[in-house]
Amino acid sequence: MKIAVCRKSHFNSAHRLYNPNWDDQKNEVVFGKCNNPNYHGHNYQMEVWVKGEIDPDTGMVIDLKILKDIIKREIEDRFDHKNLNLDTEEFKTLIPTAENICLVIWKILRDRIEPQLELKVRLFETDRNVVECGSSF
Numbered sequence: 277m278k279i280a281v282c283r284k285s286h287f288n289s290a291h292r293l294y295n296p297n298w299d300d301q302k303n304e305v306v307f308g309k310c311n312n313p314n315y316h317g318h319n320y321q322m323e324v325w326v327k328g329e330i331d332p333d334t335g336m337v338i339d340l341k342i343l344k345d346i347i348k349r350e351i352e353d354r355f356d357h358k359n360l361n362l363d364t365e366e367f368k369t370l371i372p373t374a375e376n377i378c379l380v381i382w383k384i385l386r387d388r389i390e391p392q393l394e395l396k397v398r399l400f401e402t403d404r405n406v407v408e409c410g411s412s413f
Contacts, residue, residue, distance in 0.1 A: 277329075277330075278327050278328055278329060278394075279327065279328070279329075279330055279337050280325050280326065280327040280337075280394075281325070281326055281327075281336075281337050281338060281340060281343075282323050282324065282325045282326075283323070283324045283326075283340055283343045283344055283347060284321070284322065284323050284324075285321075285322045285323075285324065285344075285347045285348075285351065285352060286319060286320060286321050286322060286352075287320050287322070287351065287352050287355045287356035287357075288317060288318070288319050288320070288356060288357055289317060289318060289320060289355050289356065289357070289358050289359070289360050289372075290315040290316060290317040290358070290359045290360065290361075291315060291316070291317070291318075291359065291360040291361055291367070291372040292310070292311060292312060292313065292315045292316070292361050292372075293306075293307040293310040293311055293371055293372070293373060294307065294311055294361075294371070295307075295371060315359055315361070318401050318402065320355075320377070320399060320400065320401060321399075321400035322347075322351070322381070322397065322398070322399050322400070323397070323398040323400075324343065324347055324385060324395070324396075324397055325394075325395070325396040325397075325398070325410075325411075326338045326343065326389060326393050326394070326395055327393065327394040327395075327396070327411060328390075328392060328393040328394060329392075337393065338389070338390070338393060343389075346385065346388050346389070347385070350384050350385065350388060351381055351384065351385070354384075355377075360372040360377070366380045367380075374399055374401040374405060374407045375407050375409075377399060377401075377407075378397055378398075378399040378407045378408065378409045379409050381397050381399065381409075382395065382396075382397045382409040382410050385397065386410075394410070394411035395410045395411060396408065396409070396410035396411050396412070397409050397410055
């Protein structure tokens with residue numbers, strides 16, 4: 277039987293939703309106040325779900341301390357208190373929507389978590405705006 281475990285985390289980042297292929301008017305119509313040229317920020321909440329068989333030697337699907345360390349090193353240290361558009365390589369040419377942020381996080385974590393384990397990332401941009409990427413449990 278497979279079991280799912282979750283580690284919660286958070287980071288604070290600024291961003292601007294802007295498509296450089298569009299004029300200012302179209303960006304304003306599509307992205308509204310999220311297109312503010314001076315950026316805006318969010319206190320992102322994140323859930324990282326890992327699902328797999330329980331290891332008979334450890335009694336765990338994944339050591340949550342190891343998962344915590346991966347999230348800190350790969351996500352929090354990379355994105356916390358950063359302007360995603362200006363300070364990160366991942367969003368130099370990718371619009372930092374909640375969907376794209378969640379997908380980028382999933383891809384980063386997917387490379388660091390054992391391949392036999394399923395992975396799902398749930399990102400809360402606000403209490404009302406939530407996106408999810410990965411395995412459907």
